[in-house]
Amino acid sequence: MTSENNIPRGQLLLRTLAMPADTNANGDIFGGWIMSQLDLAGGILAKEISSGRIVTVSVSSITFKKPVSVGDVVCVYGECTKIGRTSMNINLEVWIKPVREDNIEDRFMVCDATFNYVAIDAEGRPRPVQKK
Numbered sequence: 001m002t003s004e005n006n007i008p009r010g011q012l013l014l015r016t017l018a019m020p021a022d023t024n025a026n027g028d029i030f031g032g033w034i035m036s037q038l039d040l041a042g043g044i045l046a047k048e049i050s051s052g053r054i055v056t057v058s059v060s061s062i063t064f065k066k067p068v069s070v071g072d073v074v075c076v077y078g079e080c081t082k083i084g085r086t087s088m089n090i091n092l093e094v095w096i097k098p099v100r101e102d103n104i105e106d107r108f109m110v111c112d113a114t115f116n117y118v119a120i121d122a123e124g125r126p127r128p129v130q131k132k
């Protein structure tokens with residue numbers, strides 16, 4: 001699923017700045033850093049939904065559509081698409097607000113992914129998620 005009309009899907013979960021230390025050998029931002037931001041953002045939503053501790057169990061899909069540059073404002077949006085007994089599937093999108101462009105509202109999507117989380121108890125065992 002992709003966003004249409006330049007509108008991100010879901011709520012803004014995380015906003016940060018791409019820094020020089022996060023670059024790859026090409027000088028663009030390293031994909032592993034972007035994955036880390038996705039995991040943080042999805043984890044925030046999963047914690048909120050399940051009101052407690054969670055772990056990442058898997059990544060169903062991830063697509064890098066465009067490179068990210070140093071100085072870009074990186075925004076991660078997300079929405080929960082499925083709540084199981086103990087698990088949550090979360091669709092995530094990374095959007096860039098290019099600060100070097102004249103029009104800073106000219107945002108575009110660079111990555112989309114689906115991350116899966118499991119709510120756990122204090123012993124690390126899966127615990128039921130209450131559907132609200």
Ligand SMILES: CC(C)(COP(=O)(O)OP(=O)(O)OC[C@H]1O[C@@H](n2cnc3c(N)ncnc32)[C@H](O)[C@@H]1OP(=O)(O)O)[C@@H](O)C(=O)NCCC(=O)NCCS
Binds near residue numbers: 055058083116118
């Ligand atoms: C995630 C973890 C708690 C699941 O424990 P488990 O005993 O295998 O749990 P279960 O087999 O009962 O599955 C629990 C839920 O996870 C789901 N699940 C298991 N493997 C999955 C996978 N690969 N992808 C998506 N969901 C998965 C199950 O479908 C189930 O969902 P449901 O309760 O909504 O039906 C355990 O595997 C674990 O601790 N993994 C390490 C997590 C981790 O360290 N992550 C990285 C840092 S956060």
